[in-house]
Amino acid sequence: xxxxxxxxxxxxxxxxxxxxxxxxxxxxxxxxxxxxxxxxxxxxxxxxxxxxxxxxxxxxxxxxxxxxxxxxxxxxxxxxxxxxxxxxxxxxxxxxxxxxxxxxxxxxxxxxxxxxxxxxxxxxxxxxxxxxxxxxxxxxxxxxxxxxxxxxxxxxxxxxxxxxxxxxxxxxxxxxxxxxxxxxxxxxxxxxxxxxxxxxxxxxxxxxxxxxxxxxxxxxxxxxxxxxxxxxxxxxxxxxxxxxxxxxxxxxxxxxxxxxxxxxxxxxxxxxxxxxxxxxxxxxxxxxxxxxxxxxxxxxxxxxxxxxxxxxxxxxxxxxxxxxxxxxxxxxxxxxxxxxxxxxxxxxxxxxxxxxxxxxxxxxxxxxxxxxxxxxxxxxxxxxxxxxxxxxxxxxxxxxxxxxxxxxxxxxxxxxxxxxxxxxxxxxxxxxxxxxxxxxxxxxxxxxxxxxxxxxxxxxxxxxxxxxxxxxxxxxxxxxxxxxxxxxxxxxxxxxxxxxxxxxxxxxxxxxx
Numbered sequence: 100x101x102x103x104x105x106x107x108x109x110x111x112x113x114x115x116x117x118x119x120x121x122x123x124x125x126x127x128x129x130x131x132x133x134x135x136x137x138x139x140x141x142x143x144x145x146x147x148x149x150x151x152x153x154x155x156x157x158x159x160x161x162x163x164x165x166x167x168x169x170x171x172x173x174x175x176x177x178x179x180x181x182x183x184x185x186x187x188x189x190x191x192x193x194x195x196x197x198x199x200x201x202x203x204x205x206x207x208x209x210x211x212x213x214x215x216x217x218x219x220x221x222x223x224x225x226x227x228x229x230x231x232x233x234x235x236x237x238x239x240x241x242x243x244x245x246x247x248x249x250x251x252x253x254x255x256x257x258x259x260x261x262x263x264x265x266x267x268x269x270x271x272x273x274x275x276x277x278x279x280x281x282x283x284x285x286x287x288x289x290x291x292x293x294x295x296x297x298x299x300x301x302x303x304x305x306x307x308x309x310x311x312x313x314x315x316x317x318x319x320x321x322x323x324x325x326x327x328x329x330x331x332x333x334x335x336x337x338x339x340x341x342x343x344x345x346x347x348x349x350x351x352x353x354x355x356x357x358x359x360x361x362x363x364x365x366x367x368x369x370x371x372x373x374x375x376x377x378x379x380x381x382x383x384x385x386x387x388x389x390x391x392x393x394x395x396x397x398x399x400x401x402x403x404x405x406x407x408x409x410x411x412x413x414x415x416x417x418x419x420x421x422x423x424x425x426x427x428x429x430x431x432x433x434x435x436x437x438x439x440x441x442x443x444x445x446x447x448x449x450x451x452x453x454x455x456x457x458x459x460x461x462x463x464x465x466x467x468x469x470x471x472x473x474x475x476x477x478x479x480x481x482x483x484x485x486x487x488x489x490x491x492x493x494x495x496x497x498x499x500x501x502x503x504x505x506x507x508x509x510x511x512x513x514x515x516x517x518x519x520x521x522x523x524x525x526x527x528x529x530x531x532x533x534x535x536x537x538x539x540x541x542x543x544x545x546x547x548x549x550x551x552x553x554x555x556x557x558x559x560x561x562x563x564x565x566x567x568x569x570x571x572x573x574x575x576x577x578x579x580x581x582x583x584x585x586x587x588x589x590x591x592x593x594x595x596x597x598x599x600x601x602x603x604x605x606x607x608x609x610x611x612x
Contacts (some may be wrong), residue, residue, distance in 0.1 A: 102230050107368045109461030112159060113469055121156075121164040122466055131169020134179055135496065138170035140416075140433040145315035146500055148440055151509020158444045159459050163466040165440055166420075170222055170467065173416045174474050177214040177409055182207060191412070192386040197404030204400050213346045213354055214409040215478035219471055221410035223250050223448045225366045225417025226467045229424075232370070236425035237450045245557035246568050250578035252551040255428040255543060257582035267586055269536045277544015278595070280305050281552070289557065295367060300516045306546045307439045309508060309517055313524025314538050315436070316504045318525050321529040323497045345479065346402070354406035357387050359411030368411070369418020369431070379418075383411025417467070424448055424460055427547075432539040439546055494536060 112118070132143035144165050151161045176191035181198035194214060201210040243251070256274045282292045284304030295301035364386060365379035387407040388397045397404045417433040427449035429435035441448050450459055507522050531538050555569075562568035570576050 100495075102234055105457060105461045106230055106465060108457070109463070109465035110468075112458050113163065113465040118163050118291035118462070118466060119469065121160050122167045122470045123473055125164045125368055126174075126470055130175035130178075130474070131479065133175025133177075134173035139176065139285025140169050141436055142315045142319055143168050144433055144436045144440075145311045146503055148443075149312060149434070149511055151440070151502060152308075152443070153507060153510045158446055159462045161440065161444065162437070162459065162463050163470075165437060166463060166467060167470045167473075169437065170413070170416060170470050171474060172433075173413050174215065174218045174478055176412075177218070177405075178211065181210045183215065185423045186543050191380070191408075193380045194405055194413075195407035196384065197399070200398070200400035201402065201405065204500050206400070209346045209350065210402070210405050212479055213350060214405050215475060216346070216351070217354065217358045217361070217406040217409035218413040218478075219475040221362045221365055221412070222417050222471045222474075223468070224362050225369065225414040226464065226471065226525040227466070228366050228370075229417055229421050230464060230471060233421050233425040234453060236421065237453050238465070242574065243450070244572070245554040245561065245580065246570075247572060247574045248554040249558055249569060250575040250582070251426060251428060251549060254556070254578045254582040254585065255547065256540060257264065257586040266535070269534070270540055273531070273536050273538065273585075274540035274544055277541040278548045278551075280310070280541070280545050281548020287549075287553070300514070300520075305520070305545060305550070306512065306517065308443060308511065309521045310524050310545045311436055311439055312508055314541065315522040316500055316529035317521060318528025318532055318538075320402040320497045320501045320504075321525055322532060323493055323530075345521070348455035350402050354403050357383075357403040357407040358479075359389070360387060361407040362414040365411035365414030365595055366418040369415030370421050379415030380408040380412040381568075382408040420467075424452060424463075425450070426575050427452075427550075429543065432542075435539055435542050435546065439542070442546065451455065477519070524584030548606025 113122075121261045128147070129140070129143060147165060147168060150166060154161075156164070177198065180191040180194040181202050181205065184195050184199040198210045198214065201207065256278075271477035279294075281304075283301050285292050285302050291296050292302060361379075361383035364382045368382060384407050385403060389401060391397075399491065416431070416433070419429070419434045420437075421436055423434040427438070427447065429438045438448060446452065446456055446459060503520065505518060508517055509515075527541075528538055530536075531541075558568050559566070571577060
């Protein structure tokens with residue numbers, strides 16, 4: 100009951116003309132960003148962070164805008180999946196398996212509509228899960244001491260390589276680089292400069308916003324420059340005729356169970372650190388296919404094969420906000436970027452967020468409900484407009500991304516050195532993409548490395564150097580155990596969750612085995 104009263108207060112914060120306008124703009128931009136293959140929600144949010152700071156928005160309006168972009172991009176990822184058989188981002192991979200065959204059968208509009216409704220269902224009920232689950236996690240987190248926080252951060256680093264990663268050595272390497280970058284600057288305890296190379300620009304450490312924009316946005320530009328002369332050949336043909344844009348009642352009835360099951364699986368996957376929308380989408384599609392067995396027509400244009408993964412990946416997007424807000428540990432790559440935004444606004448996510456900044460957190464949750472309704476109303480009647488976004492040539496889009504990145508970072512720091520540093524991070528991100536090394540652990544290291552070090556030092560100070568304090572409580576032992584399991588599990592899970600194979604199959608003829 101208390102959560103509902105706080106949610107009502109949140110609606111009082113969110114229902115202002117400014118916040119409603121920002122939610123609308125965020126949903127619109129997010130859908131267009133998600134529709135463009137390759138950008139995805141992480142890049143979209145990263146690109147817009149400098150813009151948000153240059154606008155001088157307060158904490159709540161800024162978060163409402165960026166989370167609306169996040170949710171909108173999750174919606175928009177289905178557009179290129181269904182019409183071009185090219186996923187807008189990784190979670191939309193599963194939508195191609197039945198979405199594109201439906202489009203080839205003249206049901207593109209129906210596929211887009213049913214995916215929009217499934218996205219709304221998944222995100223709507225996941226937001227309710229956030230309302231009731233996050234405060235409960237806060238009550239548990241208030242029992243944490245320095246050792247428990249250190250164990251929790253260890254869990255985040257161990258799992259955010261991704262459940263879909265087949266090479267955990269690369270994830271560990273990326274996390275080590277992120278932690279090393281976090282040590283650059285003046286030691287907060289001793290006042291001694293560390294790893295600065297005598298350069299005064301590094302005395303304040305490395306700004307995580309520079310790292311995020313460089314690794315996510317600029318690396319995408321560098322990949323485009325590298326591949327601009329190559330033919331992006333795929334055997335599928337884009338579908339331009341939408342046909343009917345409202346699904347018949349029989350289709351809604353047929354897919355309702357798939358939406359419900361996909362929502363539950365997606366939300367669970369989102370709450371687990373490192374799992375995220377990709378696993379939520381995969382589980383929803385795979386288990387739905389097994390659930391229906393021969394009753395389904397999966398891979399050949401079954402609307403349930405569109406509804407289940409779309410509900411799953413959008414529910415996972417909402418679920419990933421639970422550990423970020425309640426514990427300060429991001430559940431996905433995009434929530435890691437949102438975590439950076441919170442820290443840049445001098446707001447510390449975690450147990451005290453709900454106590455110290457209730458207007459921010461509950462205003463944000465209320466805005467998620469509002470944004471979901473806006474997205475549903477936008478995505479059905481305006482689907483024709485969003486499909487035109489696919490016609491924007493990348494050679495127009497990528498220079499705009501680079502321009503926004505440079506102007507935004509310079510407006511924040513007024514330093515040409517920071518621009519050069521951003522280019523360096525862009526080059527590092529390009530190398531990571533080429534070597535298939537996850538970038539999120541690097542960002543997480545820059546974000547949480549300092550907090551992890553502080554809690555380790557505090558714990559050892561309390562115990563007078565006795566390392567046993569790090570595993571001296573049931574909570575710490577639980578976190579460390581899950582960390583080990585979470586680090587090892589992807590090696591085995593990847594045998595069953597082979598996204599590269601799925602992606603290759605979707606580029607054959609729009610069917611799957």
